Amino acid sequence: MASNSFLLLQIITVFLLLVIALNDVFQRKVPNICLLLLLFVGVTVTPFYLHSFLAGIAIVVFGLVAFHYRWLGAGDSKLLAICAYASLEQWYWLLLKTALLGGVLSVAYLLFNHFAIRGVIAAKPRTTVPYAVAICIAATTTIHYM
Template identity: 35%
Template structure:
């Protein structure tokens, strides 16, 4: 069992927290975040390859899983069963998680099922958090105003914030081996 924090822990943990909040309140996973995660992975992997420290087996599994997730995610997106941000997030996380990417996909599927079962409770939590955020927003100066969360809009966006399940799956795999 490893006792040192890896770059994956340092990069992915705050990114996954951001994903949970953003997807819960706004049903969005920011492209800038996905691009930053991909860029950091490419730089880190490139450096490891140049130094001869890359685990080619893990790299191959992660890249293969990432490609498969992108293809499947695109098909699910076309059928409107999955958001594009969810598919892109899962693909980039497969790159970061390497040989643990298959475990990540299984844990994420289980977390998605639990999330679906907990949807009524999640909706109450989401609305409470949105109301609290709007109270905080009243105290902020206007240029820093927070956008209205989707649950408080006249026509809320339907669906499950699957980014939460994805973040849960990645977090469990990432920190489970720590």
């Protein structure tokens, strides 16, 4: 029975991460209700370790600074902190994978903008990158109960 509920939590987590990523791509917003649900799932499954909690707090502080300077959106900062807490000892891998995937995503957006400006693609250039996509992909590989 425990494995069935464990599988259900994994499915819920993947579904929430998918909703967050798609919402960030199309609307450039990370829904707070999804973040609250993800936090609830993460807190109920993740054992409390002080270093994971402190890593989450440090990432929230970094996220506030990044949001102040417009380097990162507020929803991205909250998502990163929740995923870091749920990743336990793997939080540094979450940050590294997020940075690498964010770099790949940024290069893809640079190419998209290049082709959009040249008229190869019938679209207007984008000024922001949906960074929650990189965070969600990295989270699926580092959250401890996945």
